Amino acid sequence: MSEPTIPTPYAPALVEPKWRARWAERGTNHAALENAARPFYALMMFPYPSAEGLHVGNLFAFTGSDISARYHRLLGHDVFQPLGYDAFGIHSENYALKIGAHPMELTPKNVANFQRQLERAGLMVDWRQKVDTSRPDYYKWTQWVFLQLYKQGLAYKKAAAVNWCPVDMTVLANEQVENGLCERCGSPVEQRFLEQWFFRISAYAERLLSNLEWLDWSPITKSAQKNWIGRSEGAELSFRVSGHDEAVKVFTTRPDTIFGATYLVLAPEHPLVATLTTEAQRGAVQGYQDATKKQDLIARKSSKEKTGVFTGANAVNPATGANIPIWIADYVLMEYGTGAIMAVPGHDERDFEFAQVFNLPIVRVVAGPDEAADTPLGETAYTDDAQGRLVNSGAFDGQPVADAKLTVTDWLAAGGHGSKVVNFRLHDWCISRQRYWGPPIPIIYCDACGTVPVPESQLPVELPFIPDFKPDDSGISPLARHEEWYRVPCPTCGASARRETDVSDTFLDSAWYFLRYPSATRSDVAFDTELTKRWLPVDSYIGGNEHAVLHLLYSRFVTMVMKDAGHIDFEEPFTRFRAHGMIIREGAKMSKSKGNVINPDVYMEEWGADAFRMYLMFLGPYEEGGDFRDQGISGVRRFLDRLWASVRDARTDVAADANVTRQIHRTIKKVGEDTATLSYNTAIAAMMECLNHVRSADRPVHRDEVLPLVQLVAAYAPHFAEECWELLGHAESVFTAGWPAFDPALLVDNEVDIVVQINGKVRGKVRLPVDASQEDAMKAAMADAGIAKFVTGEIKKVIFVPKRLLNIVV
Numbered sequence: 001m002s003e004p005t006i007p008t009p010y011a012p013a014l015v016e017p018k019w020r021a022r023w024a025e026r027g028t029n030h031a032a033l034e035n036a037a038r039p040f041y042a043l044m045m046f047p048y049p050s051a052e053g054l055h056v057g058n059l060f061a062f063t064g065s066d067i068s069a070r071y072h073r074l075l076g077h078d079v080f081q082p083l084g085y086d087a088f089g090i091h092s093e094n095y096a097l098k099i100g101a102h103p104m105e106l107t108p109k110n111v112a113n114f115q116r117q118l119e120r121a122g123l124m125v126d127w128r129q130k131v132d133t134s135r136p137d138y139y140k141w142t143q144w145v146f147l148q149l150y151k152q153g154l155a156y157k158k159a160a161a162v163n164w165c166p167v168d169m170t171v172l173a174n175e176q177v178e179n180g181l182c183e184r185c186g187s188p189v190e191q192r193f194l195e196q197w198f199f200r201i202s203a204y205a206e207r208l209l210s211n212l213e214w215l216d217w218s219p220i221t222k223s224a225q226k227n228w229i230g231r232s233e234g235a236e237l238s239f240r241v242s243g244h245d246e247a248v249k250v251f252t253t254r255p256d257t258i259f260g261a262t263y264l265v266l267a268p269e270h271p272l273v274a275t276l277t278t279e280a281q282r283g284a285v286q287g288y289q290d291a292t293k294k295q296d297l298i299a300r301k302s303s304k305e306k307t308g309v310f311t312g313a314n315a316v317n318p319a320t321g322a323n324i325p326i327w328i329a330d331y332v333l334m335e336y337g338t339g340a341i342m343a344v345p346g347h348d349e350r351d352f353e354f355a356q357v358f359n360l361p362i363v364r365v366v367a368g369p370d371e372a373a374d375t376p377l378g379e380t381a382y383t384d385d386a387q388g389r390l391v392n393s394g395a396f397d398g399q400p401v402a403d404a405k406l407t408v409t410d411w412l413a414a415g416g417h418g419s420k421v422v423n424f425r426l427h428d429w430c431i432s433r434q435r436y437w438g439p440p441i442p443i444i445y446c447d448a449c450g451t452v453p454v455p456e457s458q459l460p461v462e463l464p465f466i467p468d469f470k471p472d473d474s475g476i477s478p479l480a481r482h483e484e485w486y487r488v489p490c491p492t493c494g495a496s497a498r499r500e501t502d503v504s505d506t507f508l509d510s511a512w513y514f515l516r517y518p519s520a521t522r523s524d525v526a527f528d529t530e531l532t533k534r535w536l537p538v539d540s541y542i543g544g545n546e547h548a549v550l551h552l553l554y555s556r557f558v559t560m561v562m563k564d565a566g567h568i569d570f571e572e573p574f575t576r577f578r579a580h581g582m583i584i585r586e587g588a589k590m591s592k593s594k595g596n597v598i599n600p601d602v603y604m605e606e607w608g609a610d611a612f613r614m615y616l617m618f619l620g621p622y623e624e625g626g627d628f629r630d631q632g633i634s635g636v637r638r639f640l641d642r643l644w645a646s647v648r649d650a651r652t653d654v655a656a657d658a659n660v661t662r663q664i665h666r667t668i669k670k671v672g673e674d675t676a677t678l679s680y681n682t683a684i685a686a687m688m689e690c691l692n693h694v695r696s697a698d699r700p701v702h703r704d705e706v707l708p709l710v711q712l713v714a715a716y717a718p719h720f721a722e723e724c725w726e727l728l729g730h731a732e733s734v735f736t737a738g739w740p741a742f743d744p745a746l747l748v749d750n751e752v753d754i755v756v757q758i759n760g761k762v763r764g765k766v767r768l769p770v771d772a773s774q775e776d777a778m779k780a781a782m783a784d785a786g787i788a789k790f791v792t793g794e795i796k797k798v799i800f801v802p803k804r805l806l807n808i809v810v
Helices: 012-026 056-074 090-099 103-120 136-151 201-213 219-229 255-260 279-293 297-302 349-358 401-414 506-510 513-519 529-535 550-564 600-607 609-618 630-649 658-676 680-694 703-713 718-727 774-783
Strands: 039-044 078-080 155-165 170-172 190-199 231-240 247-252 263-266 309-316 323-328 340-343 418-424 443-446 450-453 487-489 496-499 540-544 576-580 582-585 625-628 751-758 761-769 797-801 805-809
Touching: 012 103, 012 609, 012 718, 039 056, 039 513, 039 529, 056 078, 056 540, 056 576, 056 582, 056 609, 056 658, 090 103, 103 600, 136 155, 136 450, 136 506, 136 550, 190 279, 201 219, 201 231, 201 418, 201 550, 219 550, 219 576, 231 255, 231 401, 247 255, 247 263, 247 340, 255 401, 279 309, 279 323, 340 349, 401 418, 506 550, 513 529, 513 550, 600 609, 600 630, 609 630, 609 680, 609 718, 630 680, 630 703, 630 718, 658 680, 658 703, 680 703, 703 718, 751 774, 761 774, 774 797, 774 805
Parallel strands: 039 078, 039 540, 263 323, 540 576, 582 625, 751 805
Antiparallel strands: 155 170, 155 190, 231 247, 231 309, 231 418, 263 340, 309 323, 443 450, 443 496, 487 496, 751 761, 797 805
């Protein structure tokens, strides 16, 4: 079938399908996976394939990544840019429930629609290596990853407090709770204790933190990770419980204030609570524990209201020997430290407020420069560590806080009451989900053999098609309702056993997908050793800042585990990471309820994919985002139309203009620098300005003036550039032509504009060589009728500033 004839005006409806077909036919976007000489792995975060189709935010992100990938190809790299679908998870399942469909049937349709839209956008994706996390040929290896962690002793099961959404009927991560409400459905979140599978990511906290120092990531992303990991140095102290053999261990970053500890607080779920609580207080304590279970973990951390209950027990302060009461309160969490704190109300705002509510003693043990040991604290705690010194602290009185942290800890350690420790806010990763649409966890429970991992030869543990996949409030997965699926022989002894019925968190699917892409067609390994060595780690990773913490952290963790297990030879997956910004519309965030959601299909149909791509990049800095306004896209389309006309009408029988040539070389430098740093909006502006010079005064355009412009615009408008390149007489793809070179000598302008003043008033400008003399400037000024008419008398004085100013005094 012959290709359509492209008409004289630029017609994206004909040009774009032509080049997508030609790319597919020629394998233009296929990476030389086996023998790439200069491999460059360009990766964008893969999307969740929603039923609504591709969102403009997706296309904004993907276009920015695609431009970077194409730029590196033009620089001579063998670029591999894959893409796939994060297709498992609660979003797909809830939507299927809403419309009465089954996710196993709905998801492939959504993926097909996404693929159509992504291909239309002209992305340089090697679709041969596509992954879909909901397909058995992918999640077989997700289950294999789980087994590797299990072998390393990093996967374990325990009962834990979790956020539970009673509407979605599933566990929620802390980040999925906003002001005590489920971020997805808005319902109040509860706390439950469930048996859950965890990954021991806390064992990697120090490595995860220290590696951030050398990663080429944006500072805001690294800061978010550092805060989440939350390293703090302090001491673990032991308080003996009066009348018991038990001791309460607390973690504190302020061991210097132990002389001011007037009570202890345990998390309501602390295992010692039942043992320590007196009979007189048992009813009150139990009632408080029941009330706490109805709160989510985030609300407990952020609540301003101070509540608590006395257990009836006391502990001995090892510094003072005094008995101090033991309370429980919801602001103390088992997931941080030891689940218990020593309360120093004189020097901690939260403890101060609690002590005031319950009339507990408040003692000053730190004083400022102008304060004494008996200076009243007033209405707030004293928290100025830098200026403080110890008071009412025995032999340590007068020591600065920084010194006392060490000396007090050493003293307590010598007495057997504590030790120096490093603590992390990062807690282990709960991967269990009591839902249907996810990879079954590959574990079998046998009465005789206990917990048995599924042999790798029996993977994948396939997710069965079940019609009744709706979760219930029992906290048990829908798969647990299907004995015909979960009842299997034990792989070890052959006796009747039971499969794990929870599925794994979708964060696990995405925590290793970048390893799979180069080996996506392999059925015998998760990732081929040689291919992985050639292509990994990822050279450039681009995604949303909403994933700056968990996805990136989990991916780094899994990569470290794979290295420790000997499967790969690197421990950081992404050499360079940049987060893109967010698109709003007409000043407002887009949402279906506002009716302002942008359907990319509509705009690509009217304006062409390339114009749409360039407009998205022109909205503002890529790492910040921009405001989409419908009228703005016409300016980008006009630029493409003018460049098209310039290519179409370019000649070789006219002389190239020296000033235009200099502008082109400056533009090559500018666009190259800006594209490398993802400053796409300013790169596009530079190309527009350059075209204005090329087309100034309707001068005839030389072929050599548009050739480099086509190469520059190729990464931004690939279909358009390919057609222009062909019109200019080239048979090969523009992406084999390379990035145009600039001549440094032409970057310096050899002419300048000199301002001409008459009696101090600006009357015009003259353009002269940079080395022009005063005499040259005078001749040029007097030759300009618009300036000369103001010289009406005898010239008394001339002031000349080379390259800048000529002032004639008459």
